[in-house]
Amino acid sequence: KAGVTQTPRYLIKTRGQQVTLSCSPISGHRSVSWYQQTPGQGLQFLFEYFSETQRNKGNFPGRFSGRQFSNSRSEMNVSTLELGDSALYLCASSSSWGNEQFFGPGTRLTVL
């Protein structure tokens, strides 16, 4: 089985722009979660989608949003980018509640 894929792997944006990141889960997995990783804050949960519905949400401002499509692929969007949004964004998929999450390689976002 192919693993979790994320595109693009690297992104450079400027302050004020918006960005969309994409995640394709492992085939058959219906839960997709997003995490932000920074040197200062570590790994923080953004949100989780299951069957196109946001099921859990972390403590991030409304500039961070996401969605999931009927094929379980997910996108996250960050609007009005700030320098502090520079991070590695990780996507993880899981087959069901309580099962382990499998992580993709991440998208490295740099905001200038």
Add this chain to the structure above:
Amino acid sequence: AQSVTQLGSHVSVSEGALVLLRCNYSSSVPPYLFWYVQYPNQGLQLLLKYTSAATLVKGINGFEAEFKKSETSFHLTKPSAHMSDAAEYFCAVSRPDSGYSTLTFGKGTMLLVSP
């Protein structure tokens, strides 16, 4: 609220020595516990997980961890370190009120292995 504390941001061992990475958690309800490893410029790879079955959990690459409820700990060990074990290790917890679907991570411990 739940939290995870990893003692030591960096741990150095010699090749062949015991690896011990410490993790303590706080949770008002029985959690699931995980150890993940991250190599440079890569995502996270699951080493092992505790989901309320056996308290001693064996994982990949010779790692194991023991869940100790009385100590609220879930330390990761490996009898003999290998150079390829050098990476960053994260302990994580998930809770039933999130459907065990969200992970709260510790700050990570960088394992350095010297020849």
